[in-house]
Amino acid sequence: MFVEVRWHGRGGQGVVTASELLAGAALAEGKYLQAFPEFGPERMGAPIRAFTRISDGPIEIHSHVYTPDIVVVLDPTLLENPAITEGLSDEGKLIANFSGTPDEVRKITKFMGRIYTVDATRIAMETIGRPIANTCCVGALVKVTSLVGLEQVENQIRQMLEFKIGKKGADANVEALRRAYDEVRS
Amino acid sequence: MSEKKKMRATIPEEEYMFPGTVDCQGCGAAYAMRLALKALGPKTMVVIPACCWSIIAGPFPTSALKMPIYHTAFETAAAVASGVKAGLSIREKEATVLAWAGDGGTFDIGVQSLSAAAERNEDFIYVCYDNEAYMNTGIQRSSATPWGAWTTTTPRKHPKDRPKKNMMEIMAAHRIPYAASATVGHPEDFVRKLKKAREIRGTRFFHVLATCPTGWRSPPELMLEVPRLAVETCVFPLYEIDNGVYSISKKPKEKLPVTEYLKVQGRFRHLTDQQIQYIQEHVDETWELLLKKEKLGRLF
Amino acid sequence: MSTVKVITGNHAASFGARDSRAEVIAAYPITPQTQIVELLSEFCADGTLKAKFIKVESEHSAMAACIGASAAGVRAYTATSAHGLALMHEMLHWAANGRHPVVMANVNRAMGPPWSIWTDQNDSLAQRDTGWLQFYCESNQEVYDTTMIAFKACEQVLLPGMLVLDAFILSHTYEPVEMPDQELIDEFLPPFDPPYKMDLDDARAFGALTTPEWYMELRYLIQEAHEKALVTVREVEKEFGETFGRYYGTLELYRCDDAEEVILIAGSTASTAKDAVDIMRKGGRKIGLARIKLFRPFPNEEIRDIASRVNKMIVIDRNVSFGNQGIFFNEIKASLYSAKNRPPVYGFVAGLGGRDMKIDDITGIVEQADTCDIEEILWWGVKL
Ligand SMILES: Cc1ncc(C[n+]2csc(CCOP(=O)(O)OP(=O)(O)O)c2C)c(N)n1
Ligand code: SF4
Ligand SMILES: [Mg+2]
Numbered sequence: 001m002f003v004e005v006r007w008h009g010r011g012g013q014g015v016v017t018a019s020e021l022l023a024g025a026a027l028a029e030g031k032y033l034q035a036f037p038e039f040g041p042e043r044m045g046a047p048i049r050a051f052t053r054i055s056d057g058p059i060e061i062h063s064h065v066y067t068p069d070i071v072v073v074l075d076p077t078l079l080e081n082p083a084i085t086e087g088l089s090d091e092g093k094l095i096a097n098f099s100g101t102p103d104e105v106r107k108i109t110k111f112m113g114r115i116y117t118v119d120a121t122r123i124a125m126e127t128i129g130r131p132i133a134n135t136c137c138v139g140a141l142v143k144v145t146s147l148v149g150l151e152q153v154e155n156q157i158r159q160m161l162e163f164k165i166g167k168k169g170a171d172a173n174v175e176a177l178r179r180a181y182d183e184v185r186s
Numbered sequence: 187m188s189e190k191k192k193m194r195a196t197i198p199e200e201e202y203m204f205p206g207t208v209d210c211q212g213c214g215a216a217y218a219m220r221l222a223l224k225a226l227g228p229k230t231m232v233v234i235p236a237c238c239w240s241i242i243a244g245p246f247p248t249s250a251l252k253m254p255i256y257h258t259a260f261e262t263a264a265a266v267a268s269g270v271k272a273g274l275s276i277r278e279k280e281a282t283v284l285a286w287a288g289d290g291g292t293f294d295i296g297v298q299s300l301s302a303a304a305e306r307n308e309d310f311i312y313v314c315y316d317n318e319a320y321m322n323t324g325i326q327r328s329s330a331t332p333w334g335a336w337t338t339t340t341p342r343k344h345p346k347d348r349p350k351k352n353m354m355e356i357m358a359a360h361r362i363p364y365a366a367s368a369t370v371g372h373p374e375d376f377v378r379k380l381k382k383a384r385e386i387r388g389t390r391f392f393h394v395l396a397t398c399p400t401g402w403r404s405p406p407e408l409m410l411e412v413p414r415l416a417v418e419t420c421v422f423p424l425y426e427i428d429n430g431v432y433s434i435s436k437k438p439k440e441k442l443p444v445t446e447y448l449k450v451q452g453r454f455r456h457l458t459d460q461q462i463q464y465i466q467e468h469v470d471e472t473w474e475l476l477l478k479k480e481k482l483g484r485l486f
Numbered sequence: 487m488s489t490v491k492v493i494t495g496n497h498a499a500s501f502g503a504r505d506s507r508a509e510v511i512a513a514y515p516i517t518p519q520t521q522i523v524e525l526l527s528e529f530c531a532d533g534t535l536k537a538k539f540i541k542v543e544s545e546h547s548a549m550a551a552c553i554g555a556s557a558a559g560v561r562a563y564t565a566t567s568a569h570g571l572a573l574m575h576e577m578l579h580w581a582a583n584g585r586h587p588v589v590m591a592n593v594n595r596a597m598g599p600p601w602s603i604w605t606d607q608n609d610s611l612a613q614r615d616t617g618w619l620q621f622y623c624e625s626n627q628e629v630y631d632t633t634m635i636a637f638k639a640c641e642q643v644l645l646p647g648m649l650v651l652d653a654f655i656l657s658h659t660y661e662p663v664e665m666p667d668q669e670l671i672d673e674f675l676p677p678f679d680p681p682y683k684m685d686l687d688d689a690r691a692f693g694a695l696t697t698p699e700w701y702m703e704l705r706y707l708i709q710e711a712h713e714k715a716l717v718t719v720r721e722v723e724k725e726f727g728e729t730f731g732r733y734y735g736t737l738e739l740y741r742c743d744d745a746e747e748v749i750l751i752a753g754s755t756a757s758t759a760k761d762a763v764d765i766m767r768k769g770g771r772k773i774g775l776a777r778i779k780l781f782r783p784f785p786n787e788e789i790r791d792i793a794s795r796v797n798k799m800i801v802i803d804r805n806v807s808f809g810n811q812g813i814f815f816n817e818i819k820a821s822l823y824s825a826k827n828r829p830p831v832y833g834f835v836a837g838l839g840g841r842d843m844k845i846d847d848i849t850g851i852v853e854q855a856d857t858c859d860i861e862e863i864l865w866w867g868v869k870l
Contacts, residue, residue: 039654044210060757294543323515344531
């Protein structure tokens with residue numbers, strides 16, 4: 001297994017945290033990984049990307065990701081941007097934070113591969129109380145790809161977030177993760 | 187209606203900055219430049235050291251400004267501006283040279299070259315847009331960061347434990363012809379002072395409080411409001427030092443308590459009542475001192 | 487028990503400094519090094535690291551403060567990048583000539599103008615003649631490990647050391663990093679105890695005017711220390727490997743045993759090039775890779791040794807000495823001049839200012855070296 005994931009979002013939406021979460025969970029499962037943000041000056045609100053590589057064997061490569069296997073879009077307003085599907089082949093998967101159906105996303109993106117949607121912003125509002133879609137998108141990704149186990153991600157959230165935002169905040173994020181896992185549509 | 191018209195007339199309508207710059211929403215630094223260029227007009231050349239404006243000015247091959255820009259090293263704004271002005275005068279070209287630096291580039295790494303240029307009384311306008319931290323590198327403290335504020339290098343458990351450096355006083359100590367404070371929340375005042383400064387020769391220094399929603403953790407829509415509160419609470423007094431004469435541009439009718447200013451910004455969220463009291467006392471003292479100075483008439 | 491954390495190269499540097507028990511840190515933020523400073527200031531604030539953090543107003547002062555601390559007899563650390571390093575230049579000489587084993591992380595970043603924040607080796611290589619040891623790292627783990635290796639080696643030879651990591655490709659990339667038990671680290675790296683320091687009971691003047699009568703001797707001692715450093719670094723690396731199970735070496739050889747040609751390269755591009763070597767080997771080329779870990783002192787003998795075993799060397803430089811050639815290319819050719827067996831050496835300037843170096847670029851360079859003129863200065867991928 002050698003999988004490359006590309007994350008799209010805006011500065012301040014937790015895009016890098018999402019890639020880090022996935023990486024942490026992969027490590028806990030004994031996999032090899034690498035995660036990195038867009039290489040550049042980011043400003044709040046500007047479109048940014050992040051990348052995760054997961055593999056069974058050691059990862060040597062240190063160049064950018066050009067042909068991702070999976071693309072995750074955290075911000076629905078970015079779907080119209082052609083950069084979303086760049087390098088993504090029809091065998092690839094597109095996971096979008098979007099309140100509508102995968103078919104609607106297909107119309108917007110013209111992407112012919114498999115599409116999944118999850119209403120991450122709503123779930124985040126209902127669980128975390130803020131429109132932070134990153135943990136939800138990880139939940140959807142886990143369901144769709146089985147790259148890592150859901151429990152591993154839960155542990156990871158607790159490890160990373162409990163210290164930053166307290167137990168209550170971490171619990172809310174775990175709930176968001178689980179709900180997104182259950183509610184993702186294909 | 188007529189009142190409104192009058193107000194608009196003080197700010198020139200010409201635009202010298204293109205829309206669509208890549209600053210954050212509600213960036214005071216971007217607005218400050220827009221105003222400054224309106225006030226100074228097309229015969230202006232801009233020198234920008236490393237700061238958020240290195241990015242806002244646009245990546246190659248674009249430019250956010252209609253005038254020439256020289257991007258320079260972080261510590262060199264005043265020295266490069268001195269050189270540009272010297273070169274222009276040899277070529278017998280008239281232009282206002284505007285050095286445009288952040289607080290880091292002014293209070294910290296650039297203070298040596300600025301002090302030297304001011305002592306030589308170099309003929310340029312130096313604007314320090316002060317967002318009270320190194321924002322371009324992601325919110326680290328500078329010597330302009332106020333006492334008690336959070337930054338990434340002054341964590342909440344150990345916020346900044348020294349007061350903000352008083353740059354206006356430092357510049358005044360060089361006995362330059364003109365120094366003024368301004369904020370992006372008071373555009374007319376800022377534009378008026380710049381227009382006045384444009385007609386003066388020698389080193390003219392501006393200290394401009396420029397809202398940074400990203401670093402201050404303040405709502406972007408309060409871009410104008412936050413610096414107004416800074417003035418209404420006397421945290422950041424608006425004044426000029428014109429040939430040694432202090433004059434306060436705006437005296438709040440009713441001085442607001444500092445909490446009004448602090449509470450709209452997440453960077454002060456952790457402060458205890460006692461700490462806020464300390465800030466209040468410091469602000470009161472500094473304000474009283476300024477009032478006294480104004481009364482003294484010409485000081486140099 | 488050692489722990490494994492997924493962290494960026496920058497944080498690997500901060501943890502490295504923490505676990506090396508740096509005592510005074512003086513640093514100034516600059517993209518893409520900033521997170522090193524931020525995490526260290528957190529460590530100092532929450533007491534995880536009992537060090538004094540001096541929040542200076544410039545890099546020149548950062549290095550000067552580290553020198554002061556080192557003169558006062560404690561372990562000093564800083565980190566910077568590109569323009570910050572350039573601003574330090576005067577004090578880099580001061581640190582080395584004053585024999586202060588300060589350790590610094592430098593994040594390789596391109597020099598302006600135009601402004602660029604992406605990787606490029608010109609910033610650190612321009613400091614070649616300041617007397618600093620220079621270690622080029624390939625992974626975050628190596629950044630962490632090399633911090634301790636550098637402190638230990640530098641303190642033995644009384645010279646400062648710079649460990650170098652690529653902007654973003656390492657500085658901002660999360661990779662797993664294993665951090666050993668502090669006790670083991672403390673055994674490996676005992677407290678700093680310099681033979682000379684500012685001391686009331688042993689009053690000395692440091693750096694006083696020295697006439698032509700003695701100046702040259704002091705420089706000779708630095709040269710001697712560098713020659714010793716080559717041996718010391720190898721010994722320290724070996725001890726590190728025996729203690730923690732990770733070996734790097736001063737010139738790391740990858741699939742070189744039966745190689746007929748070899749790529750020479752430094753920094754994180756080496757790892758992408760290793761993948762390229764694997765691919766080219768599958769295609770039948772007997773190719774290997776030599777990664778330059780230590781640039782100062784330069785591992786001349788090892789370079790000559792690998793040269794004696796291959797028919798062709800291809801040097802990839804993410805830097806250039808304007809008016810001449812790639813800097814590693816020059817250095818390697820200089821070390822081969824006295825060698826009996828000198829294969830042709832091809833030099834490529836590539837990946838400046840963060841231009842991405844993909845597997846295809848490496849294989850492309852190797853293919854071009856098959857047909858190109860050895861006298862040519864080859865710029866890879868220039869659009870002009
Ligand atoms: C010699 C040097 N050191 C550090 C930097 C990195 N750097 C670029 S901008 C900046 C902070 C600028 O702060 P300030 O002047 O307050 O402007 P702001 O970004 O807040 O607008 C720093 C530290 C640099 N470019 N050059
Ligand atoms: S960080 Fe602050 S100063 Fe910089 S662009 Fe954003 S709002 Fe403006
Ligand atoms: Mg600033």
